[in-house]
Amino acid sequence: MASFSTNEFKSGLKVLLDGDPCSILENEFVKPGKGQAFNRVKLRNLMNGRVWDRTFKSGESLEAADVMELDMEYLYSDGEFWHFMKTDGSFEQVAADKNAITEAQDWLKEQDAYTVIVWNDAPISVSPPNFVELAVADTDPGLKGDTAQGGTKPATLSSGAQVKVPLFIEIGDVLRVDTRNGEYQNRVKQ
Amino acid sequence: MKDEQWRPSTNKDRLFARADLLKSIRSFFEQRSVLEVETPTLSQATGTDPNLDSITANYQDVQQKEKTLYLQTSPEFAMKRLLADGSGAIFQICKSFRNAEQGARHNPEFTLLEWYQPGYDEHELMNELMLLVQSIYPQDHSIQHVWQKQTYQNLYEQHLGFNPHVIHCEELERLAKKEINIEIKQANKDTWLDLLFSHLIEPHLKEPIFIYDYPVSQSALAATGKNNDGIEIARRFELVIGGMEIANGYFELTDVEEQRRRFSDDQKIRQEQQKTTNPVDGNLLAAMTHGLPSCAGVALGLDRLLMLVSNAQSIDQVLTFPLDRA
Numbered sequence: 001m002a003s004f005s006t007n008e009f010k011s012g013l014k015v016l017l018d019g020d021p022c023s024i025l026e027n028e029f030v031k032p033g034k035g036q037a038f039n040r041v042k043l044r045n046l047m048n049g050r051v052w053d054r055t056f057k058s059g060e061s062l063e064a065a066d067v068m069e070l071d072m073e074y075l076y077s078d079g080e081f082w083h084f085m086k087t088d089g090s091f092e093q094v095a096a097d098k099n100a101i102t103e104a105q106d107w108l109k110e111q112d113a114y115t116v117i118v119w120n121d122a123p124i125s126v127s128p129p130n131f132v133e134l135a136v137a138d139t140d141p142g143l144k145g146d147t148a149q150g151g152t153k154p155a156t157l158s159s160g161a162q163v164k165v166p167l168f169i170e171i172g173d174v175l176r177v178d179t180r181n182g183e184y185q186n187r188v189k190q
Numbered sequence: 191m192k193d194e195q196w197r198p199s200t201n202k203d204r205l206f207a208r209a210d211l212l213k214s215i216r217s218f219f220e221q222r223s224v225l226e227v228e229t230p231t232l233s234q235a236t237g238t239d240p241n242l243d244s245i246t247a248n249y250q251d252v253q254q255k256e257k258t259l260y261l262q263t264s265p266e267f268a269m270k271r272l273l274a275d276g277s278g279a280i281f282q283i284c285k286s287f288r289n290a291e292q293g294a295r296h297n298p299e300f301t302l303l304e305w306y307q308p309g310y311d312e313h314e315l316m317n318e319l320m321l322l323v324q325s326i327y328p329q330d331h332s333i334q335h336v337w338q339k340q341t342y343q344n345l346y347e348q349h350l351g352f353n354p355h356v357i358h359c360e361e362l363e364r365l366a367k368k369e370i371n372i373e374i375k376q377a378n379k380d381t382w383l384d385l386l387f388s389h390l391i392e393p394h395l396k397e398p399i400f401i402y403d404y405p406v407s408q409s410a411l412a413a414t415g416k417n418n419d420g421i422e423i424a425r426r427f428e429l430v431i432g433g434m435e436i437a438n439g440y441f442e443l444t445d446v447e448e449q450r451r452r453f454s455d456d457q458k459i460r461q462e463q464q465k466t467t468n469p470v471d472g473n474l475l476a477a478m479t480h481g482l483p484s485c486a487g488v489a490l491g492l493d494r495l496l497m498l499v500s501n502a503q504s505i506d507q508v509l510t511f512p513l514d515r516a
Contacts, residue, residue: 007290017373028293028294029291029292029293029294029295029296030293030388030389031241031291031293031296031388032384032387032388032392032428032435033428033435033438033489033491034239034241034242034408034410034426034438035241035380035383035384035387035388035408036241036380036381036384036385037241037290037291038384038385038388038389040389052371053371054371054372054373055370055371055372055373055385055389056372056373056374057374057375057376057377057381058290059290060373060374060375060376062373
């Protein structure tokens with residue numbers, strides 16, 4: 001198994017820590033002139049998204065995590081698993097479980113592309129693109145002509161996400177939404 | 191775009207600040223009749239310190255024979271040879287190189303100010319170092335009157351509640367692991383002390399402070415002595431300002447036999463840690479056999495002093511072209 005020494009630590013590197021794949025966020029080199037050097041490292045645990053602070057003696061190494069970030073197309077859910085297909089022409093499929101889908105669950109639309117992190121051939125997390133376009137499944141009736149005022153109302157999108165939308169939005173409208181903060185961006189002309 | 195790769199990572203103000211700093215230092219030593227010298231950056235031998243790694247260079251002599259040379263981690267050995275030859279008080283401002291050191295306070299190539307005062311002990315040199323640092327600040331700056339001086343032992347007692355000279359390694363490990371989330375395979379007592387210092391003590395040392403009387407296991411090239419409790423200590427000191435180590439000095443070891451022992455102890459540690467062992471500097475040993483005068487010496491990180499003077503958060507802000515742009 002490949003491993004990385006603290007000297008090679010850099011942002012984005014994937015390593016195994018306490019058995020979990022982690023992505024290095026920050027690596028601070030700390031060294032007294034005549035003493036032992038350390039690396040103070042911030043890592044994101046890719047299994048649960050938690051950020052860890054960990055100090056290592058410089059020169060020691062961590063095992064590399066066999067982690068890949070893939071763009072995959074969402075196919076369907078069978079209730080237990082969410083199925084994705086590689087976009088590289090291989091038609092290879094993977095099935096993400098409840099834990100892996102958490103972040104993307106509210107923003108799923110068939111045939112859209114998602115970033116799937118695969119560890120030892122199993123998906124461990126799925127991230128939606130920063131912006132998605134989804135249809136409004138339910139909302140209070142729109143107020144005709146009210147396109148200028150600032151008021152909002154709740155709307156449920158086809159994926160199940162709840163977003164605040166302007167009053168003129170109607171059922172069936174397709175909206176562009178920022179998945180990072182769940183904010184409505186604009187109505188998409190069909 | 192200001193962060194284009196070809197541009198310096200420093201700015202014009204700091205370029206001028208560096209020039210001013212160099213001028214002030216030279217004027218300080220001129221007034222004190224300390225001679226400015228130059229010694230080689232590229233040498234046939236290097237230090238043995240297990241925590242310092244040299245950058246090597248492949249040299250080809252006129253017969254095309256290859257030879258490994260070393261970029262100096264500090265000018266210490268060469269300057270001691272000058273002292274042994276009777277130079278008297280000397281200082282040097284030079285580039286030094288340390289392998290695998292890069293971060294907010296480290297660049298593998300950096301500038302050291304190093305000087306030696308024959309006849310001084312470490313306390314006299316600490317005083318001179320304080321005067322030097324004060325001389326580069328304005329008269330009304332707070333740095334003119336907030337200096338502290340504390341033994342290594344007092345510092346650990348005050349911040350962490352134990353005596354570092356007598357505490358056992360297992361106890362230290364327990365304390366360190368309680369406070370710091372650490373992943374470590376191989377550690378000795380000094381590793382734990384360094385870890386606690388860098389994580390829990392140094393960040394709090396904002397005002398200028400001299401730390402002195404180090405554990406003998408951290409003597410490096412300092413003479414040893416006994417403190418008031420009769421505990422053997424290294425006559426070594428460090429200056430920390432703004433939570434950052436600025437300088438490291440010694441009442442210098444002059445005993446050549448002890449020097450030989452330390453070199454060989456270092457080599458053993460390097461072997462245990464599976465690091466490369468470099469040839470011991472025979473010229474330094476010969477000079478010390480001839481006789482190094484009783485003296486104190488100190489090395490000061492000039493880039494870091496400039497970081498302080500110019501309020502820089504990272505060493506890159508005071509360097510023209512740090513390694514990634516060099």
